Amino acid sequence: MAGFREYKIGARIFGLALSGSMTITLFFPSINIASTASTDVALAKQLTVGHETGFNLDDPFLKGKNKPIVVNLKNDPKTGQPLAQQQTVFVYPAGAPFPAGILHPRILGTGVEELSVQQGHIEDARKEAGAVFALNKAVYQGKEVSYIEDLSTTKGWTPDDVLRVAKDEDVSHAGAGKTMFVREGCWWCHTLLPEETQDWQVFGAPPMQGDFNGESPTAFGSDRKAPDLLHVGSRNSSREWMMMHFFNPRLVQPHSIMPRFDYLWGEKDANGNKIDYPKWRQEYIEYREGKRVTPPEVPSYAKNSEIRSLIDFMLSLK
Amino acid sequence: MFKYLMAKNEDIPSGASAVFFGFSAIIWFVIGTGLGSFNAAKLAFPDFVTGEIYFSFGHMRQVHVMAVIFGWISMAFAMAMMYITPALGNNKLWSEKLGIWNCMLWNIGLLVGLTVLWAGITSGREYSDFPWPVDLYLASFVFIPLGVNVWMTILNRRTQGIYTTNWFFAAATFMVIIVFLVGNSPEFFHLTGLTEAYLTWWFAHNVLGLWITPVAAAIAYYTIPKVTGNPLYSHRIGHLHFWSVVVFYSTPAAHHLMSAPLPEWLKSFASVEGVLILVPAIAFVSNIMLTMKGKWHMFVENIEVRFTITGCLMAIPLNMQGGFQQTRAINWYIHGTGWIVAHAHLALLGFSTFLEAAAVYLGLQTMMNRKLYSLKLANMHFWLLLVGFTTYWVSMTIAGLIQGAGKIYEVPYIDVVIAEHPYMIARWLGGTLVFTGNTMWLYNMWMTARKGTVIPAGRMPHELQYER
Incomplete structure (x- = not known):
């Protein structure tokens, strides 16, 4: 076996270089970050969303269970x-x-x-x-x-x-809602991170270093194709608006490119009646083509529907 | 290929695992770019396939990213390692059987992982989206066996010294295992908060910096000297490239989070190290360009050289962007905009894909002993990739600058969405061209396997005339 006979020094320098790099980029930052005390935001947030909102064994299919x-x-x-x-x-x-x-x-x-x-x-x-x-x-x-x-x-x-x-009406399922936020990939377009340099006026104050203790995943998002949502509940607290916007964003914002999340309503509406999606879509097409004056009514969501928890989470983002 | 799974190692022909990996890579490339084109269509036309959970953008975006990174790019790397590492060590691959099993388990793992992601079962962490059981599987059955095979082949080489390409292969296969296990540690050990956020980007940065970039470059260090017949311009510049990758590319992870509340010293340090990435970048590009001396006609005539050199040329704007866009002076403007998306595609679809495509073209012809079926189709593939990518990059860069302006002037967000719409259509068209080119490539390589002229023993594919 030829091994590394010509590279005895090189192999050692490689080990030294890589461990040096890991010391600076992993060890030092981790002690620095770990020394930060939780803010009120971090305390309320981790109690609201619970242990983990990504994949975990308590909720492997990300259904918002055990929250x-x-x-x-x-x-x-x-x-x-x-x-x-x-x-x-x-x-x-x-x-x-x-x-x-x-x-x-x-x-x-x-x-x-x-x-x-x-x-x-x-x-x-x-x-x-x-x-x-x-x-x-x-x-x-x-x-x-x-x-x-x-x-x-x-x-x-x-x-x-x-x-x-x-x-x-006094109960919020925001923890299950954050699970929906992660599962449905809302964070691929909506960031949860107003930037330190210029987002103050429109999207609100950027978070502090201690705002995240205990949260996982943080789901900052990196590719902002839509408004930042960290303080969305302060800008817009209307359940009615959220409901229409999630069912079909183009009902309230004709130029929106957001997908429809009507499937989060599930089978039945608030009164236990079956939701007729094909009929709704047909009527919506007629409305869009000018054959109807008003768009079809958005069904009210059931108390235990996934959309309810997602809207609860939106409204919890103050 | 499946008949070799239970065969004795000595009975498996050399190159079998390279061929298996090569075709897997191309198929994942077709799937990955097809998904990319589909996703882009949804951004351009939001009511295109709507209201279905499994065709929702948020369920499909990460499947595209993971399919191209861990299907196309990483499998093309594995393919290159399976045939270049022994070629440079003047020996055989340590175990073809391990290679075949590695490829099969890789395909199965990736298929399961992507299906799970598609269903919405995700860790919620960008680039490390796979849930932790899938991460453990990928480490155990994908990266560790690959590393063992490459390392054992290099350790058992029959040459004095190790050539540049193999330094990179050895280092990268080792580093990717570390990056994979450490970068996913928030999921294994439930680390939370800013530690989780930072490690997410530590992983994303290093999987690019210590796996994709160095291995792609290493492939070019083989392809260009081998096909042109010129020796590598400078072994010493190769050293500079290698050591500066290890030192400078492994440290700037925090520059992905410049506007997050990370410790300020960490962001400043990362930003400076990020500019220093220009050192390996310039070393690499100049070394390859100077190796081409006297053989520039091959840039036009030979498909592997053309792909490689185009990729290397794209490394110039890539690194100029990469070095400076992460400094505080520029990052505040373009952070989180389409500019970054364009830059990421310049790295993965521009620079690295072109180098890997050359390696797969060359490797499949060499390992199957078959001359490429059709130069015409290969030319079409090249131009569809180049035009498609350029359309994508230009449109997303413009869209990003619009977003940046909208961000700093605090324009209502919907006006930014409206202004971006034409560029979203252009992006979709560009992506569709890339996808079309790749389907042609798959056909071309399939026909090469079936109908390509047999290359006589001892000859290289480029020594034979193209026939179609």
Whole structure:
């Protein structure tokens, strides 16, 4: 075997060069990024979307299964009495996997980690029983810091209690919606990253370094063929508009090149009637050709349809 | 080919795995560019095949990208390695049987991976879209066996020293395994947040920088001297190319995220290293151009030389763009626009594809001992690729500049969409020309296998006259 006999020095320099490169481009950035504490955005985001919205064994077909539910809580789940102040809680039904920040509090960053563990008791949360989380604030070394509180431990609220008192309009399936966002490839055209140099006015503030702790995938998108969506919920909060736009974007924006996502409505509409897609498309063609004055009515989506969670996710992007 | 799967290694004729890989690569190229053309049609005409989940743009875009990168480009590389590595080591491929199995498992894995992606089962990470079980499969049954075969062939060579092409093959087959395993680690270990975002682009950058670019160049280092008969202009410039790829091309991953909130030192460092990519680029292009001395007539007469030199010439605008578009001074304008899409196609469809096409033309003729069936069809293939690509590149570059202007002047987005529409149609036409050219190529190579004139032992394909 000839081996590398003529290249003893070269082979060593190659190893040195490649490991040097990996040290600078992997090791240094990873300690730098890991030292960043979570912002409020990162805490709310990871509790909203849960453990993972790309491929994972809890939801292998990306159907939005085993995801947390965000509830705008108005009544006390124990007593049923109205709360003095509405509260946003993140409900993890039994079996739904917890986000990275709950599983590895270390990634939350200095202050957030200590408070979440000591005052928030997040290490007592159990996946088998499910849990209810919320954000809270406390002072850490003279500074006010947000942290995660496990309400199942501190107040004894169970997921079932919370879901029992919550009305459907107070519930958001944004976590399942982000799964739709990833599966349907929305991010191939819509970025989630207003650029630091010039996007402030139209698309809003660019994100901060600590805005992503615990999120996976971040799905920034790289090829912007359509508006940035990081703050879309602040620009447009109309469910009605979103519904028409997803069913057929050209109903509200004649020049749009977005695909139709009518298939996310599924078989049946909100009243349990079968949606007649061929009829709808035929009527739409007639409308486009000027044979009808108004476009056909967009069917209302069912409560548990995929489009509902996708719209919930859109509206959660404040 | 399948009859060799269970044969003894000694009974498999030399070059069998190269031929298997070569035809697989061409078929994936036809599929990949067909999907590209289909996707482009959807951007130009949004109601073209609509409302069906499996024909939605978001389900098909990544299938196009992965089919051309891991089907066409990477399999063409494997094909080149299967015949060039032993040719330069004056020995036989270490194991033809491993090569055949490697090719079959590669085709199966890619087919499964693309089907899964098509269904929407994705990691949601650009360029590393495959879910992690597919990543593990590809590492174990695609890249590691390929690396073993190439390395064992080089280690068992019967020559003094190793030629430039084989340094690159050895280094790249090793580095791609590392890149694949480290770049997908966010999926294996559920790393999250900016670490995940950065590693996504670390993978994307390095799969281009440490796999596609160096292997494509290595192929040209073989094709041009072999076909023209000129020795490589400079071994030392080859050294400069090799070492600067390892040092400069492996470091600027963060320049893909210049407007993301990564640490500032990392972006600045990446940006400087990104300009230094011009070092390997200039070394490579000048070395090849100077090797052509006295043989420029072959640029017109010989199809392999024409493809290779056209690819090398395209490396000049490619690297001028690549070196400077990632600096802060320019990146803010063109980041995330069609300009980048045009640049990516200049790298993969312009520069690298032309070099690989030459290698597949040359390799299939050599390994099958058959002269190319038709020069006319090959010329058509060349011009359809070149005109189609140029149409695509020009239209997307213009579209990107429009988007950039729309971005900085904060024009309502829909006006940008309207302004881009004609260029989207041009892009679709360009892509369709490329797809048409590739179907001709598949026919041409199939006919070469069936009806090409047999090349006498000891002769090279280019020493025979073209017949059609």
